[in-house]
Amino acid sequence: MERTQELFERIEAYLEHDMSDQEKIQFEHEMTNDQALQIEVEKHRYLHTVLKDRDTIDYTRKIKKIISESEESHADTNKKTLFSEKKWFFLKIAASVLLVIGLGVASWNIFGKQETPEEIFASVYVPYPVESVTRGEEHDKELHRLYQYYAHENYGQVVSSVTDRIPRTALLYMYMGNSYLNTGEIQKAIEQFSAIKKKDSLYEAALWYLSLSYIKDRKLSLSKETLEKLIKYDGVYKEKAKYLLRRL
Structure with a gap:
């Protein structure tokens, strides 16, 4: 995963609910298949949730953009005088210093206070992405309707639409949970x-969503036990579990 300005903008759009339904579904599928992207999104979400300071977030975002644009401009220049080289060099240093100051404010806010379970949960929770369902038999039609409710975040409709005719599968349990x-x-x-x-x-x-459920229920010891089990499982959620466990 390449950390680019475009990626940061997509993450911000996702966190600020500025994506269309289709863009959101596609982005969540990308996160499912890219652990580095998942962690990057969680870092951004963490800053949003804990800081709750739009001025600081906008400030650091602008400085990152300045640095990125400076580097692009520098790379596109075919002939550079000594003056232009120095100008670009000092501009990058100045922007970097300002970014450090902004992140310093962020760090003070993050580490200067104890996170609550609610803040931790909100900073990492992303609903399990929608998977396709083949339509056919009657219960499949019911399942398709239930999945549509889930895709559009009509969670109350999801839990009230489950009937005995719908087979209990792992995916159904995941959506219900x-x-x-x-x-x-x-x-x-x-x-x-x-x-x-x-x-x-x-x-x-x-296991991942179970650990988050325990956090939301303020049962941190059970969440830690579940995260430890997830780390030992040694799969795609291992790094996320280690990251979350350090925050509990």
């Missing part, structure tokens, strides 16, 4: 994630 998290029914969310067995392909993701 996330929906319960978003409707404030944390214990039911825990039950859904716990129902996903180790043999299922979604087991690792289930």
